[in-house]
Amino acid sequence: MSRNTTSLIKAALTAMHYARADSMLAPLTGGAGVIFTLHHVRPEPPQPFEPNRILKITPDFLDAVLTEVVRGGFDVVALDDVPQRLAGESDAPPFACFTFDDGYRDNRDFALPVFEKHGLPFTVFVPGDFPSGKADLWWLVLEETIRVANKIEISLHGLPRDFRTGSLAEKMHAFHQIYWGLRRIDEDDARMIVAGLASAHGIDGRALADDLLMTWDEIRAMAHHPLVSFGAHTNGHYALAKLPEARARAEIVESIATLSRELGRPCQSFSFPYGDVTAAGEREFRMAADAGASVAVTTRKGLVHARHKDRMTALPRVSLNGDYQDMRFVKVFMSGAPFALRDAVKRLTGAPAAA
Ligand SMILES: [Zn+2]
Incomplete structure (x- = not known):
């Protein structure tokens, strides 16, 4: 929204x-x-x-x-x-x-x-x-990745897209574009894309999930x-x-x-x-x-x-x-x-x- x-x-x-x-x-x-x-x-x-x-x-x-x-x-x-x-x-x-x-x-x-x-x-x-220990909180991993990144390169619907994510406004724009773009594609593909972005920017999705979720x-x-x-x-x-x-x-x-x-x-x-x-x-x-x-x-x-x-x-x-x-x-x-x-x-x- x-x-x-x-x-x-x-x-x-x-x-x-x-x-x-x-x-x-x-x-x-x-x-x-x-x-x-x-x-x-x-x-x-x-x-x-x-x-x-x-x-x-x-x-x-x-x-x-x-x-x-x-x-x-x-x-x-x-x-x-x-x-x-x-x-x-x-x-x-x-x-x-x-x-x-x-x-x-x-x-x-x-x-x-x-x-x-x-x-x-x-x-x-x-x-x-x-x-x-098998959770993929991809929506939070995406947020964390955009928080630390100044630029995001991603392929959505087969189209390469570059997002500048330096300022707060740019980060908000990129999150909403990418999140809703991912919600529209196959979810396994969406999760792979986020995992790729996270690893490129040094974000550990596993540690994030372990920190937040009950055993x-x-x-x-x-x-x-x-x-x-x-x-x-x-x-x-x-x-x-x-x-x-x-x-x-x-x-x-x-x-x-x-x-x-x-x-x-x-x-x-x-x-x-x-x-x-x-x-x-x-x-x-x-x-x-x-x-x-x-x-x-x-x-x-x-x-x-x-x-x-x-x-x-x-x-x-x-x-x-x-x-x-x-x-x-x-x-x-x-x-x-x-x-x-x-x-x-x-x-x-x-x-x-x-x-
Ligand atoms: Zn849920």
């Missing part, structure tokens, strides 16, 4: 907050619940060049969100309780779930203490390969905590919709088996890597259900409604985005107003409806 778009959305959200659009629209749009997506929780302030900071919030912001969600009348429930919740009475208070993707160690060090303070549950989705021993220890549950997130963290059928199915089935085996208990929840429409669709939603997942979450934006009880492996989420660490935005998102507006615009313009 460009910075201009981000500023525009921020301005619109601020306007909606001050117009009390969130509370006015709430009776029309209030969902059965909301599932929040998080990745990193870390206390340090963002660096000037940190394009992946949208995946990171501070412990203080998380604390404020939990306080607000409880004060707003939401029941914070474990993700595994969502099917039961949707099957229950429609006049029950709305529910909220908190989910973390990828299994970063900061979830234990900085998020868990905040959830403990409030006595609230959360779920962490772990790719089967990540705790075994199986750490995950097993955390799994004993009564507030914490774990779910699967494929083995290799691939955008499943881009994979051939058999490989996509194996990624889902084997990751659920890996989690169940490593933790010694059945794993029933799943999160689609990247999770947008290009990464997971109807084929993948069916595969997750076939693999025995009782709940699977996307990153398609929206609230969970009663109608989702027949779509339990295609649930939308709301990202707690590092660029929106402002409680006003969270309140507006919780009301469902932005999604109602988006859907209304799509209906008016004839664009395909949101899932």
Whole structure:
């Protein structure tokens, strides 16, 4: 997303907050619940060049969100309780779930203490390969490479491209061009390109992953905590919709088996890597259900409604985005107003409806 778009959305959200659009629209749009997506929780302030900071919030912001969600009348429930919740009475208070993707160690060090303070549950989705030292955090490796490089030479879609990456503006431009270019090609090829760039610039992707990700021993220890549950997130963290059928199915089935085996208990929840429409669709939603997942979450934006009880492996989420660490935005998102507006615009313009 460009910075201009981000500023525009921020301005619109601020306007909606001050117009009390969130509370006015709430009776029309209030969902059965909301599932929040998080990745990193870390206390340090963002660096000037940190394009992946949208995946990171501070412990203080998380604390404020939990306080607000409880004060707003939401029941914070474990993700595994969502099917039961949707099957229950429609006049029950709305529910909220908190989910973390990828299994970063900061979830234990900085998020868990905040959830403990409030006595609230959360779920962490772990790719089967990540705790075994086989993770490829290529989006962070790309960021680190551009941070140190003054120039990047890359071939995208068979076309050689040179990016100057000396200034902050040049680095931001190069990251967004390269990241989205890579998201459109075969993921194995994309990862090879990033690995080549990293080695050319002396970046050790292995050390970066080891530093950030929990090991199986750490995950097993955390799994004993009564507030914490774990779910699967494929083995290799691939955008499943881009994979051939058999490989996509194996990624889902084997990751659920890996989690169940490593933790010694059945794993029933799943999160689609990247999770947008290009990464997971109807084929993948069916595969997750076939693999025995009782709940699977996307990153398609929206609230969970009663109608989702027949779509339990295609649930939308709301990202707690590092660029929106402002409680006003969270309140507006919780009301469902932005999604109602988006859907209304799509209906008016004839664009395909949101899932
Ligand atoms: Zn992920």
